Amino acid sequence: MGGMAQENLGEEQQGEAPLDALHHVAIPVRDVAGSVEWYRATFRCRVAYQDDTWALLEFANVRVALVVPEQHPPHLGFLTPPTEAERFGPLTPHRDGTRSIYVTDPAGNAVELLADE
Numbered sequence: 001m002g003g004m005a006q007e008n009l010g011e012e013q014q015g016e017a018p019l020d021a022l023h024h025v026a027i028p029v030r031d032v033a034g035s036v037e038w039y040r041a042t043f044r045c046r047v048a049y050q051d052d053t054w055a056l057l058e059f060a061n062v063r064v065a066l067v068v069p070e071q072h073p074p075h076l077g078f079l080t081p082p083t084e085a086e087r088f089g090p091l092t093p094h095r096d097g098t099r100s101i102y103v104t105d106p107a108g109n110a111v112e113l114l115a116d117e
Contacts, residue, residue, distance in 0.1 A: 026065035075110035085113040
């Protein structure tokens with residue numbers, strides 16, 4: 001594994017584009033408020049956003065979205081240049097001020113492309 005890290009670092013140093021950034025991992029929950037309470041009591045994290053259908057928790061190295069499946073699919077969310085995300089269709093504005101589009105990977109997993117604005 002150390003060899004891969006060195007290889008990737010070498011590519012970036014040679015002028016390659018930087019690696020894409022994972023913005024969040026979204027997991028399904030039945031009760032957003034109860035889940036937020038549990039995560040805050042169990043881990044050191046902060047709430048970046050919360051409503052009745054989803055919450056975004058910030059940890060030192062990742063964000064976790066707690067989502068109600070009827071409103072939001074479980075997914076991986078990646079920061080993407082707006083022009084790249086728009087290749088898949090029009091971006092949808094969200095309550096938290098972000099814009100994104102959902103796509104599906106070859107295995108059927110939902111992937112959210114968030115405009116890095």
